[in-house]
Amino acid sequence: MAATVLNCEESGRPEQGGFVFLHGFMGNRRSLQPLAAALAGTRRCMVFDLPGHGGSLFRRSDSLRALKTFEDAAGLILRDLDALGVRRFSLYGYSMGGRIAQNVALLAPDRIERLVLESASFGVADPEERRRRYLRDLELLADVRTQKDLAAFLEGWYRLPLFRTLQGTPSLQRILRERRENDVEELRQALKILSVGNHPCFAERLADPPFPLFYFCGERDDAYVGTAEAIRREIPTIRVTVVPDASHDIHSQFPERIITALRQMILEENREKNIEAVSGNREKSRNEC
Numbered sequence: 001m002a003a004t005v006l007n008c009e010e011s012g013r014p015e016q017g018g019f020v021f022l023h024g025f026m027g028n029r030r031s032l033q034p035l036a037a038a039l040a041g042t043r044r045c046m047v048f049d050l051p052g053h054g055g056s057l058f059r060r061s062d063s064l065r066a067l068k069t070f071e072d073a074a075g076l077i078l079r080d081l082d083a084l085g086v087r088r089f090s091l092y093g094y095s096m097g098g099r100i101a102q103n104v105a106l107l108a109p110d111r112i113e114r115l116v117l118e119s120a121s122f123g124v125a126d127p128e129e130r131r132r133r134y135l136r137d138l139e140l141l142a143d144v145r146t147q148k149d150l151a152a153f154l155e156g157w158y159r160l161p162l163f164r165t166l167q168g169t170p171s172l173q174r175i176l177r178e179r180r181e182n183d184v185e186e187l188r189q190a191l192k193i194l195s196v197g198n199h200p201c202f203a204e205r206l207a208d209p210p211f212p213l214f215y216f217c218g219e220r221d222d223a224y225v226g227t228a229e230a231i232r233r234e235i236p237t238i239r240v241t242v243v244p245d246a247s248h249d250i251h252s253q254f255p256e257r258i259i260t261a262l263r264q265m266i267l268e269e270n271r272e273k274n275i276e277a278v279s280g281n282r283e284k285s286r287n288e289c
Helices: 028-041 070-081 096-107 127-139 147-157 159-167 170-179 182-196 224-233 255-286
Strands: 008-012 019-022 045-047 089-094 112-118 213-218 239-243
Touching: 008 028, 008 089, 019 028, 019 070, 019 096, 028 089, 028 255, 045 070, 070 096, 089 096, 096 112, 096 182, 112 170, 112 255, 127 182, 147 170, 147 182, 159 170, 159 224, 213 224, 213 255, 224 239
Parallel strands: 019 045, 019 089, 089 112, 112 213, 213 239
Antiparallel strands: 008 045
């Protein structure tokens, strides 16, 4: 089997359907590994380090340095899944990883069993606003030069209203330890490619998806509760879950709630397949009579 370009950790049963997990900005494969571990008994789970994060560093890979666009990054995930022999799969993306997951699904809709998004934007619709957002993102880490600077930046970042329910929790301390491992230059390069200002709004193209689409947002994440309300109008079939007492980073603070919901999705899928199989057998029996 060919090696992947992006660093990838696998678990679970190769003979079962694939489930792919994409983390958010400044995270890595460990961020979503607890979700993958919980599903490994029934699925082949793959957790990727996205470009510039974890083990997927630009300085170590000509293929990563060649990435220019957001769509390039999404296409690379599909090529890596080809290398792993994965044809159809479910896709889970958090925040930045959720935007990449949308682009992956749009590039290869026939390969997607379900798309699950956690606290993810669908992009910026207005081109001028999108351009301004891109420029802001390029300046986001302008004053961060050392690991000490990064630690200070992270302290401020996680005081944003997006993360209000994390304050004073063990989850926040774990997140800060993980994020301090990042290389600032790698993060800068990642933002050039993966900024929300570097891709179009995906909502219109997802208006009638050929796969089930799920969306999780935290009850106390005002911005993304608003996103969920708006996207329901554009994508009527989307299934939205507002998680009580949570803000942006639901999977870190309340992993069991996400895991329970993912397991329920799989149970419902299996139930539907069984019903279809029974119906097919009945039809076959009638035709044979």
